[in-house]
Amino acid sequence: AQTVTQSQPEMSVQEAETVTLSCTYDTSESDYYLFWYKQPPSRQMILVIRQEAYKQQNATENRFSVNFQKAAKSFSLKISDSQLGDAAMYFCAYRTFSNSGYALNFGKGTSLLVTP
Amino acid sequence: DVKVTQSSRYLVKRTGEKVFLECVQDMDHENMFWYRQDPGLGLRLIYFSYDVKMKEKGDIPEGYSVSREKKERFSLILESASTNQTSMYLCASTLPQDYGYTFGSGTRLTVV
Structure with missing residues (x-):
């Protein structure tokens, strides 16, 4: 059963603006990894950013950053200075060390539209 | 760079056919x-394998089986395809001690 919740099926942002995609998850593990993946129309899954749960500092990759709230089990993605190429499906996922051969558990995704 | 190759990008099969998806x-x-990917449902785990000839069921294994005879190849088998198996199928791989995953580019299967 999926235990990753992305509450926004669709989001829209204007070019150069900032958008935040939300994600909550549920696990009883204390150590795990969190991910945001981007899937453009080409279908190729592209890693956007990842966060180790033991790290308090929020991960940042250029225009992409996360707000990781471990106690709240929240892992939101902020995209700054949005570009047309950011339009894609975004998936939040996590992986623990004890489950399913280290399989990723995915949310249902958020479709991001970027308007000029 | 690690590459994961899925043999078909698009596939159309008839109901009742035996279908092999290769990775x-x-x-x-x-x-x-x-994984199986459907609109509004995200990616759902069908099966996984952590070694040659080893396989484990994921969240939605019904109607599917898998084969891993060699380390580099992981096949998904639809024993008797049905229309509700029309979907996009994604293969992925990783090392246990790593957290980098590599995905194939997907096979869009249509069962008619």
Whole structure:
């Protein structure tokens, strides 16, 4: 059963603006990894950013950053200075060390539209 | 770079046919996965394998089986395809001690 919740099926942002995609998850593990993946129309899954749960500092990759709230089990993605190429499906996922051969558990995704 | 290759990008099969979806990775990844992707449902784990000839059921294994005879190849088998198996199928691989995953580019299967 999926235990990753992305509450926004669709989001829209204007070019150069900032958008935040939300994600909550549920696990009883204390150590795990969190991910945001981007899937453009080409279908190729592209890693956007990842966060180790033991790290308090929020991960940042250029225009992409996360707000990781471990106690709240929240892992939101902020995209700054949005570009047309950011339009894609975004998936939040996590992986623990004890489950399913280290399989990723995915949310249902958020479709991001970027308007000029 | 690690590559995960799925043999078909698009596939159309008839109801009742036996269907094989192939996935090959070119690094020494031990763990391989098959996911099914449907609009509004995200990616759901069908089966995974952590070694040759080893396989485990994921969240939605019904109607599917898998085969892993060689480390680099992980096949998904639809024994008797049905229309509700029309979907996009994604293969992925990783090393257990790593958290980098490599995905194939997907096979869009239509069962008519």
